Amino acid sequence: MAVRTATLWRLAQDWIDLETGAVLCAAEDFPCAGNGAAAVGGRWTSVGKAVIHLADSLALAQLEKRVHTPLRPPRGMVAVEVTLPAAVLAAAGTIEPPEGWDADNVDWSVGRAPSQRIGDDWLTRGASLLLRVPSVVVPVGWNYLMNPAHADARRVATRRVEYRPDPRLW
Numbered sequence: 001m002a003v004r005t006a007t008l009w010r011l012a013q014d015w016i017d018l019e020t021g022a023v024l025c026a027a028e029d030f031p032c033a034g035n036g037a038a039a040v041g042g043r044w045t046s047v048g049k050a051v052i053h054l055a056d057s058l059a060l061a062q063l064e065k066r067v068h069t070p071l072r073p074p075r076g077m078v079a080v081e082v083t084l085p086a087a088v089l090a091a092a093g094t095i096e097p098p099e100g101w102d103a104d105n106v107d108w109s110v111g112r113a114p115s116q117r118i119g120d121d122w123l124t125r126g127a128s129l130l131l132r133v134p135s136v137v138v139p140v141g142w143n144y145l146m147n148p149a150h151a152d153a154r155r156v157a158t159r160r161v162e163y164r165p166d167p168r169l170w
Contacts, residue, residue, distance in 0.1 A: 006089040008054040008082040008144055009061040011163065013074055028080045028158040034148045041108040043101065044119035044133050044145055051123065052146040054082055054130075060141040066169050067137055073170050079161040084129075088152055092130035092144060093122055102136045123147055129156075 012027035015035075025032035034050030041047040055061035058079055065077070098114035106113065112120070122131045122145070129152035135141040147153070 004086040005083050006086045008056060008084070008089070009058045010052070010054050010080045010082065011061050011065045011077050012080055013076050013078070026160070027078045028160045030146075030148055030153060030156060030158060041116065043106075043108060043113075043115050043136075044131070045123065046112050046116040046120055047109050049120055049123055050148055051119065052148055054144040054146055055135070056142045056144070060135060060138050060143070062165070062169070063137045064135065064143065071170070073165040073167075077163055077165065079163040081159040081161055082146075083157045083159070084152075085155055088129055088155060091128055092132045093128040094132050095122075097134055101134075119145055126150060129153060 012033070014023050014027050015025040015032075016022070017024055025035070027033075030052060033052050037045060037053060038048055038050040041049070042051075042053070045051050053064070055064055061079070065074070095118050098118065100113070101115040108116065119131065119133075122128075126147065126149070129147055129150040131145040131147075133143050133145060135143050146156070
């Protein structure tokens, strides 16, 4: 019997050593991913928490990237197709968003918001690979946080897909 799979998406860039040009972490290399989120924090996790942000469609991943990079598209962006067993996606943790979770223009790197406590606590518990969270950008879409330290992370396959953003979005 074939294993059923599910697909999630992200847009990312390779981490490059500015002096040598060497690739430090490829966009699709999840064992070293999550450092960007740890550096700046976000709506669902605070600074210092490594997490990988995924979306339920490439279109939502593109819109999420667009709202976080409003002036121009990031250079060298690639799409990353994430394939995992459907059972792992079905086992994703779910949350009840706290009041104010969808606030605009919040500096997520300062303090600890109620929504960040939810994600931080989920990471600490380590009970699931994924946490399903609502999207502010597309209210009927879902984003997923992936814990790169979870044992099921080894069950995730990634594929780099060349990506060129439509210039009309910026």
